[in-house]
């Protein structure tokens with residue numbers, strides 16, 4: 001393997017150095033930009049989350065998180081990835097993909113959301129390294145704080161250090177979706193069938 | 202080795218005969234194009250975003266070797282194995298070696314055009330490795346033994362009935378099922394066990410980030426996340442042109458990509474991979490496969506800015522009416538017409554002619570590639586290098602009707618200077634163009650030039666000739 005890739009690498013780089021047409025002095029690196037709407041309000045986040053097929057679940061007066069989730073999903077297997085939420089078992093209890101495949105609802109805490117896209121972020125940190133399990137579960141409940149919203153993709157990439165520090169970082173804007181069969185939009189193609197955000201403040 | 206040029210016009214004409222398919226295809230893609238327009242109108246900064254995207258890509262391509270080295274250094278420091286492949290063959294060998302060293306027999310894979318470009322499946326399967334596409338559209342195409350038809354919507358040319366028939370054959374479902382929901386569910390149920398039992402996972406990728414040594418994969422199904430994470434081995438294959446300098450540059454591209462592709466603000470999943478997962482192994486293969494040659498082409502290097510959103514395909518009247526399969530290539534539509542000939546000038550010599558040159562592709566392109574101008578330039582190159590079997594076989598066949606009449610030919614050529622100077626354009630873009638046959642524009646002439654000429658100009662021309670003119 002070594003001989004192939006060493007050789008290929010040097011050949012490709014040498015070729016690029018020797019022959020490329022665009023010259024560096026003609027094309028300077030543009031400044032980092034922050035364009036567009038800088039509204040980071042929960043309302044904007046909610047509108048876009050709904051548009052992407054996600055949903056919001058309100059907590060009733062005096063209701064605990066557990067009660068709220070149970071009101072939405074009675075009688076199913078709930079697995080929690082966060083200490084904030086008490087479930088019969090934790091993500092760290094999952095020993096195999098087959099076990100994860102049997103999880104109906106996974107509850108996670110997201111460190112931040114992006115108002116422009118209704119997107120939430122998850123990394124190996126929130127998932128305790130159980131990266132596949134969150135995608136194998138049937139439904140996802142995301143705990144998010146209104147104070148953890150950033151306005152748009154520019155501000156997200158500039159402000160959130162997670163993009164540079166996480167080993168795995170996924171932005172999810174609603175559930176898995178497809179429109180591959182005659183253009184009909186369907187939620188729940190391969191990954192989670194639904195994604196629901198609950199505000200924790 | 203002689204290669205037959207793709208019979209694009211012929212295949213496209215066949216697609217047009219399948220009325221239901223053609224109408225759906227045309228309308229579906231036009232709908233997506235309109236959704237893109239709506240998104241564009243919502244964002245006042247749209248043109249600025251396109252300009253930035255274009256500038257970032259141009260800058261990166263102008264400094265490509267340096268950014269690739271920076272990427273490699275950072276990725277390696279993060280524990281990723283970085284490999285380089287000059288061509289498809291080398292890429293496939295690498296993948297095979299990695300899989301063999303892990304005794305991996307089944308590979309689940311998220312959509313990536315580049316592995317189709319390398320013909321990876323064809324290479325791996327005889328080695329005893331099962332490759333399963335996890336993207337629904339891609340899986341449909343795989344089961345039907347076809348290349349993807351569109352960069353974003355691989356199976357867009359199929360109707361529900363086609364999928365039902367295919368799934369009935371492979372998944373034992375009801376052949377008369379005409380509900381996309383239950384068919385999609387059938388795929389989910391069929392795919393899960395394969396995913397759970399896979400030995401290795403593979404993804405493509407949309408962006409490489411030099412600054413962090415990470416790469417980004419955008420999907421709607423989340424199938425890349427599954428493919429990458431369910432096993433301990435993740436192989437990612439990306440073209441060397443996919444790189445951007447900084448993490449912050451992604452803001453520009455993510456904001457443009459899905460809006461241009463489907464008219465949705467973002468894909469459902471935008472996943473950033475920077476390190477192998479705990480106890481896992483991650484390999485990245487950086488593939489050249491003709492890209493360095495393209496970067497050395499004056500007229501065509503900027504096609505490497507492409508982020509594969511498919512907007513140019515959705516807007517192209519020729520693509521919408523001919524279907525992606527008619528291009529006979531991994532990349533179809535306007536972008537295919539530019540990059541396919543760089544893979545094989547003879548085989549894809551017909552594709553730059555599959556355009557009305559209306560410029561719509563250029564207008565929608567989020568990275569501002571001058572697509573229609575490059576298509577035009579390809580025509581010149583192909584004509585100059587005599588790679589014009591299309592002109593010879595197709596257009597000339599049509600032109601023959603005109604040219605078979607010596608009187609008319611002479612009249613057209615010598616009648617006026619205007620006719621002389623517009624003749625080549627007339628042949629290429631008028632009703633003689635096979636595409637013209639299927640367009641409403643322009644209408645086939647109701648009256649031939651000859652009869653019109655006789656009616657309106659013959660007398661005056663004769664008079665002129667009597668006065669010593671040259672008209673015969």
Ligand code: SF4
Nearest residue numbers: 507508510511513566
């Ligand atoms: S050429 Fe432009 S419009 Fe076409 S797929 Fe590439 S980026 Fe999109």
